[in-house]
Amino acid sequence: MTMKLKYNIAVVGATGAVGQKIVKILEERNFPINNLKLLSSKRSAGTKIQFKDTELVVEEATNDSFHDIDIALFSAGGSVSKRFAPEAVKRGAVVVDNTSAFRMDEEVPLVVPEVNEDDLKAHQGIIANPNCSTIQMVAALKPIQDAFGLSRVIVSTYQAVSGAGTQAVEELKTQAQQILANEEPEATILPVKSGKNHYPIAFNALPQIDLFQENGYTFEEMKMINETKKIMHAPDLSVAATCVRLPFFTSHAESVYVEVEQKGLTTEELWKVLEHAEGIILQDDPATQTYPTPLSASGKNDVFVGRVRKDLDHENGFHMWVVSDNLLKGAAWNTVQIAERLIEKNLLLK
Template sequence: MTKSYHVAVVGATGAVGTQMIQLLEDVTFPIKEVSFLSSARSAGKKLTFRGEEVVIKEATPDSFAGVDIALFSAGGSISERFAKDAVAHGAIVIDNTSAFRMHPDVPLVVPEVNPEALRDHKGIIANPNCSTIQMVAALQPIRAAYGLNRIIVSTYQAVSGSGIQAIEELQTQSQAILSGEEFTPAVMPVKGDKKHFQIAFNALPQIDVFTDNDYTYEEMKMVNETKKIMSDASMKVAATCVRIPVITGHSESVYIEVEQDNVKVSEIQELLRNAPGVVLEDDTANQVYPHAASSAGKKEVFVGRVRHDLDDSKGFHMWIVSDNLLKGAAWNSIQIAESLIEQEII
């Protein structure tokens, strides 16, 4: 008998939770029941799932009775509060927040890169940061073939990574500027930080708050998570993370240095053309390259502008784009659930 699963989504009304629920409609594994959970504020709202009405309930420690897979995306504090309850009830938690990502007992997984790490789970599995996921998914085939010594990345990140309030702020602020009206920034770059700046028609070099080393947490997530996912603490990784006025779709300007000599651009392009979850869009003669607007709503990671560094024979530049709510969050979480089932871990 094929096993059927009870799946919970915590943060069901958020930007990522909404996407998770849509993606669950079409998963390949059998679903016997869903629980859509939220804060008390959103509880009672109704959603339609596979043609049936589902009432959103307030998340409590007992919400996870009978749940097999619990997808969390309601902020780190909610994950810290309820993940252990879910695990105690026998669920496997797939957590989209940064709460557990660097915990040594928690696998941090991008299924195209390190699905084997799922076997070591102790109840909680972490979904990496959006900007990390798309980068490692694109770089993994290159690393597997030629080795990878160094990554320098500058990001062009969409506001939806900061949630629905950030999307609303970008829209209302853009309209205010176009109409010549006053506005007061209140959400970006970081809702909980001291100062807020204009995001419409601007670029802000701050995502998440600053750490003691003058990098932001977002930048250090890219550094530390990349090393963990790729199991290579010695890899050189540096990041500059920048918020730009895009609603959905993160773009990344990535420089890499491979280990092997004499690698050709055409070889890297061929690897990416055949890599799982990656789409090569790279034909400069015909202006073919990915961009946020062309990638939003799609599950894959798109790569273009692959070219040799002009000075370093082992250096290459490329442009990596993906939907930050899908592959960067909801879709990667769903893929982790599918991989757990395919590997018969659950």
């Protein structure tokens, strides 16, 4: 295999919230593209999307769509990935999959480049992009784990509606307008579109993201727990999660409690490590009321950390507040970042 200078890229789910962001980032990053193919379901085929000077027409995804593709970026739901990702690999494409379809497969690397880019080397055609709420948390945990050792994580999330898709974004807008006009809010999408019950999200908080498992945890919570252990190569790390959907549009925030292994660690030492960590921006100064918020983090690729402080009762415990754009680092940017590293590391299939 020789290193090409430009690549044939397919974006599957190009008309979705994340797909659109992927196309935008490919443009912004001036990604080395020979041919860009935008794919979707039959329903959305025909949609026109601007890429640099060209108007591209979205095509319906078929097995043959992946002929001659070098990298296929999937973001169209788990069933689409399950159907087409193996077909894309068969035709020589490396797949970066943004759904949960393959994340826990032992043979599939689950990658956040700042955390475990070396795992890319073992890929067999498919690389999974982790869940949005997991990505930003492990980006903040990894430098701590490396510097001080990490034994325990307890997270409570504050998650934006865009994580549930464009219909959820519209639902929040509509309900907010209804409530401000003293009308009854109509709920048909959240917390889970396929669920039996729907509750208003506007001016509310819903302690359910994704469906419930038998054990009383939601799938979102289990994703955070299981994916964190896999990405960090830490099967024995204690991880607990409570995931909550909130009425804002973009960026997830997380209240994260960690216990480190090193004794006597100070907040200043923790700051120093976070300050120099790849992909992390420390925004933490109580004196000037400096901390990240969903609004301040939106539109940016980085993971922002603030409110770092030592637990007052536990010598090895620290609290922090981690915020990042769920559609960028949490999805589209992490996906494109993986594609960039695949090229840099010469890990394509052809």
